[in-house]
Amino acid sequence: MKVEWDTEFRGFSVDAGAYLAALPGLKGVLPDGAWEFVSDAGHYSFSSDRCVKDLELAEVSLPVAKSAGPAAIGFLPNPWKHPAGLRIEYVGVTGFSVEYHDSIDWMEAITVLLDEVRPVPGGGIVHEIELTDATIVVRCADLVAVWQKE
Template identity: 55%
Template sequence: MKYVTAVWQDHGFFLDPRAYLDELPRFSARLPPGARAFACAPGHYDIPAATRCVKDLELAGIRPATDKSGVLVLEFAPNRWKHDEGLRIGYSGVRHFSVDHHRAIDWMRVDTVLLDEILPDGDGGCTHEIALTDASITVRCDDLEAVWCAPALT
């Protein structure tokens, strides 16, 4: 990520969104509407907050389109100690999608969100990077829609 810091240090993660939050007012108008609404949403980077901060959400599903529509959906379950709702992010006009595994934290049951960063893309869309405990997700797309929702009953 360019501005957000999410790195392993000694025995835990060091997370700092302040540089991103300082820059966000300078480029938010260049983000597509859905991406701008999500990036600028109150509480998005409020780590101690329990309701709308992405920190600690659990990666629950990745649903790429089975056709050439350019649609992708990422689903995140609520962390039972922090969130009342999960998060579903739908991407439109996806031009790039990758999941890169880069650490070996084998004591965690699921990958959880550390922090994310949404930046304007040169093609008029945006790039959304999500740092997870054991991987990172990168999506380049036309826009995204993030919806907080009650977890599905199993």
């Protein structure tokens, strides 16, 4: 995943090319939910309404008790692109981190630039989501992604 700030154009340059080239080799390696999510035909097609780019971060839910439900991230739809928002629930979470970058003052919302799901040696996955102002990294057994109408 390549995400860089372009100072000349004052915007982000994103490139999923290397990940997309490696993606077919992850079939059968990624757990079912993760594979279904990243192999969706529209996931990395920036003009698709199923592309995660431009979704707005709305909620991060980290339960304090194991019985309280799964960790989850909710995204609102971009009104010019998505007919539905996205909720991702994480199964068997072993790590969850948010690293903030320099804030982009002129943007009202924190939005998704690019994401990728990679297998972890010994089992499980890591889901890395690059946002305009932060990076979220989740280590878990699998994920379930559901597009939701508001």
